[in-house]
Amino acid sequence: MLKSVVIIPTYKEIENVERMIRQVLSYSDNFHVLIVDDNSPDGTAECVKKLMVEFHDSLFLEERKGKMGLGTAYIHGFRWSLAKNYEYIFEMDCDFSHNPDDLSRLLTPIKDKKADFTIGSRYCKGGKVTNWPLDRIFMSYFASIYVRLILLIGIKDTTAGFKCYHRDVLSKIKLDNITFKGYAFQICMKYAALKHGFKVKEVPIIFTDRVKGESKMSSGIFKEAFYGVWKMRKMDV
Numbered sequence: 001m002l003k004s005v006v007i008i009p010t011y012k013e014i015e016n017v018e019r020m021i022r023q024v025l026s027y028s029d030n031f032h033v034l035i036v037d038d039n040s041p042d043g044t045a046e047c048v049k050k051l052m053v054e055f056h057d058s059l060f061l062e063e064r065k066g067k068m069g070l071g072t073a074y075i076h077g078f079r080w081s082l083a084k085n086y087e088y089i090f091e092m093d094c095d096f097s098h099n100p101d102d103l104s105r106l107l108t109p110i111k112d113k114k115a116d117f118t119i120g121s122r123y124c125k126g127g128k129v130t131n132w133p134l135d136r137i138f139m140s141y142f143a144s145i146y147v148r149l150i151l152l153i154g155i156k157d158t159t160a161g162f163k164c165y166h167r168d169v170l171s172k173i174k175l176d177n178i179t180f181k182g183y184a185f186q187i188c189m190k191y192a193a194l195k196h197g198f199k200v201k202e203v204p205i206i207f208t209d210r211v212k213g214e215s216k217m218s219s220g221i222f223k224e225a226f227y228g229v230w231k232m233r234k235m236d237v
Contacts, residue, residue, distance in 0.1 A: 005032045006090040007077035011067055013094040014042040021051055023100045025058055031103060032058045034080060036073040039066050069181030078170050090164045098162040102205050106164040115201035117169050117193055120162030126204030150229045151191050156202055158190060159183045172196045174237050182221030184228035192237035
């Protein structure tokens with residue numbers, strides 16, 4: 001069985017993608033990288049293809065026909081990773097808001113059998129956010145409180161998108177039933193894993209807002225999460 005793959009969805013990440021790939025593939029943990037690109041018009045996929053010549057056994061690309069949302073990109077990546085028999089499956093952003101140096105810290109608790117999935121957490125003890133406006137920090141922090149109250153889960157950073165799963169978690173969750181695209185997707189995956197009895201550990205990280213490229217955030221993503229948590233309580237996941 002192959003060991004670790006890092007799934008990185010991309011849409012217009014030409015300014016970040018090569019540096020991110022090179023950094024992740026430089027570690028001694030021997031991570032593989034799967035880029036799921038949503039037909040970026042800026043040449044992101046073409047850049048990845050050139051790098052695949054150099055990293056032919058550790059870098060992979062899945063191209064989709066259009067911008068279909070973060071959640072569906074991860075679902076696509078999860079299915080690919082399970083089919084390729086990876087044991088540890090990561091998700092992370094391409095914009096360096098998630099520090100690749102933290103990958104091994106997310107992996108260790110699962111390897112040591114102290115958790116089934118881990119979360120790079122901004123809001124557990126030791127975690128923090130930098131380079132974000134204060135209103136964005138407050139919105140994110142109180143959104144996690146809102147989610148905890150409705151779903152009755154103890155996770156501090158419910159919307160976090162930097163995670164590692166043991167393959168058993170993703171094999172058990174009914175991925176077909178999770179159709180959310182943004183923060184709601186991140187919340188639902190955590191909720192589903194806990195419903196199935198899997199153990200979670202939050203690993204403190206320093207989250208830094210992107211420096212290069214453009215944010216994909218929208219008001220629709222917030223609305224989906226706000227109303228979506230009520231739907232999750234009745235979903236078969």
